[in-house]
Amino acid sequence: MTFRAPGCSRSPGHLEKCADCAREFAGWQQSQALVSTLGPAKVPEDLALRLRVAISQESRNSARERLSRFHIRWENTFQPFLLRAAAASPAPYSWLEQQPC
Numbered sequence: 454m455t456f457r458a459p460g461c462s463r464s465p466g467h468l469e470k471c472a473d474c475a476r477e478f479a480g481w482q483q484s485q486a487l488v489s490t491l492g493p494a495k496v497p498e499d500l501a502l503r504l505r506v507a508i509s510q511e512s513r514n515s516a517r518e519r520l521s522r523f524h525i526r527w528e529n530t531f532q533p534f535l536l537r538a539a540a541a542s543p544a545p546y547s548w549l550e551q552q553p554c
């Protein structure tokens with residue numbers, strides 16, 4: 454592993470010559486040692502369930518599903534207005550009057 458502090462040039466044996474890089478490298482080694490004492494991370498017991506739920510939600514958000522939900526929202530929002538407008542309009546009656554018997 455090559456270690457170099459920002460602003461330092463890379464050369465063989467640099468850590469022996471540069472106190473800044475040596476101090477930062479020692480800090481990294483200390484952090485690495487502390488992390489290694491933590492041991493392996495334990496997998497949550499409900500991970501499989503959470504993954505299935507997340508995958509299900511993602512598949513639900515497919516383009517087709519989004520379009521379908523938009524279509525339903527569009528109908529629920531505008532259909533009542535269109536029905537009222539159609540009922541209030543004299544157009545259907547005039548159309549009926551023009552039809553031959």
Ligand SMILES: [Zn+2]
Pocket residue numbers: 457458461462467471472473474475
């Ligand atoms: Zn250095």
